[in-house]
Amino acid sequence: MTTQPHPGWYPDPSGEFDERYWSGTDWSDETRQKPPSPQPADPNTQPTEGHVPTTATTPNQVHKQVAKSGGGAESGGGTLFTEPILVVNQKTKLIEVNSEYAIYDQAGVQIGAVRQVGQSALKKFIRVIGNVDQFLTHVLEVVDANGVVQMTLTRPRKILKSKVEIAGPDGRSIGTIKQLNALGKIRFAMEAGGTVVGYLNAQNWRAWNFSITDHNGNEVAVITKSWEGLARTLFTTADRYVVRIHKPLADPLLTMVVASAVSVDTALKQDSRGFS
16 A cells, blocks of 8 residues: 655645645646745845845844833834834945944844935935935935835925925825924924824934923923934934834824934934034
8 A cells, every 4th residue: 555645845746836735636726836045145236225224233233222211111112103202224335325223122123223314315415425414305215124115204404494204105194394483492383184193202302312202291202312423413424313102092093202202303404504
């Protein structure tokens, strides 16, 4: 008596497909292609707009940032929208013409990133030779750990006050973050559908730290700048900060809070003169 092979996937005897399913008694109509073998990365290839920015941050460094900002919290769901603490660290570059940030949870696991997109070679050249960022439009994508876009942030060119337009992955508008004043402690209104859902408030005139409140003025989150030395205290190159969300939030406030948190450095403070 001949023993039949156990049910499972085997090389397709017809050669038409990579594999065909054997039922235990006969070949089925179920077929599949094997996934292609990964190709070695070309070290000369420049990253595309679809890449996920990373930094040289270690879990121990993240732990120190979180500890200095007030300590850890109960773990969340492991995503940008379910973690109570987000650590946002900018990628260090000699000349900053393409802003990139990595986003970590409180354990030091990267769960997302912010990447600047849509810049022409001319625009990058202009940014290198002159301090004109505030007069340029900047577009950033917030992506998850797999590089899937979660939202797009657009900061149009400004004269005195900034605003950031937030769109979902499908391109539909979610809301806008609008600067309310140009002097003193800067405040922003977070609007969705023409209604104010919250505020982003600088805690001092340097705008190092922020308090985020709902429309009634109740604090729901804070952004704490990590001290990186005197030369980096104004949200300039290679900034690092910790976002602490106090309680679960519903949309659109949740998305607006995450958008505010991960874009405050690049989208709201592009020019070296701060918000003014």
